[in-house]
Amino acid sequence: MFDIRLTETGDVMLSGRFDAAQVDNAKAVLDRLTVTTSVDFKDLVYVSSAGLGVLMATQKRLSEKGQKLKLKNVSGHIREIFKIARFDLIFEIE
């Protein structure tokens, strides 16, 4: 079960499995972002390349306005996938 929501403080919270079936749900939230935003991975179990693609597209869009996504609480497993995909080069991971 995947969930994505904006908190009162403007952070994005992700939970569950972020796979290809969840791309539209994720885009519906991420496409609304216009400023630098923290994305909390604390409850995210898993992210596939489809999820990575959505995060990358959002990062590209925000970077054109001098803004960005900042990722936090990334688990060891997901951090490993980020390393393989070299997302450590294009995202700030706290």
Added chain:
Amino acid sequence: MDSSAPLDQDLQNRYTSHHPLEEPRPVPAVERKFKRHIDSLAKVFEFVDQFIIQEKVDDDAKHAFDLAVDELFTNTVKYHPSNPNDVSIELRTENQTLFLVLTDFDVDSFDLTKKTDPDLTGSLKERTPGGLGIYITKKVVDDVQYQYNNRTSVITLKKSFRRKNV
């Protein structure tokens, strides 16, 4: 070393749970067919996770295998959307190696093992998500094999695992 000395608990656990010769019994393969739709992913995960729990696969291998299965199944849906045939997934273990065989019927050949790796060194502006799924799949499992015959594509993944003590 005195062979009669008792093994310490850690070594004993490693021997009893990780020794490659510990598993003489062949584990019967399980197979299921899934509708070629992205919404089938939840059922694919359910099927794979059930097997992984039954086989006490460790968390690192489970995560890698979940990801690889997701990428392969998603590709079959993405590249053959109008194909009416279900996609078959077979799972088995042998000597603490997890095998997955994904069979796709009536499709053109696409040998993922020969696909060029994407360039991951570019700037954000230059990066594209294309080819990332296959690249990650190849990185997280131990081996990927591709066979194609009579318009049937068969992809076999291998991933070694440690058996959890539960």
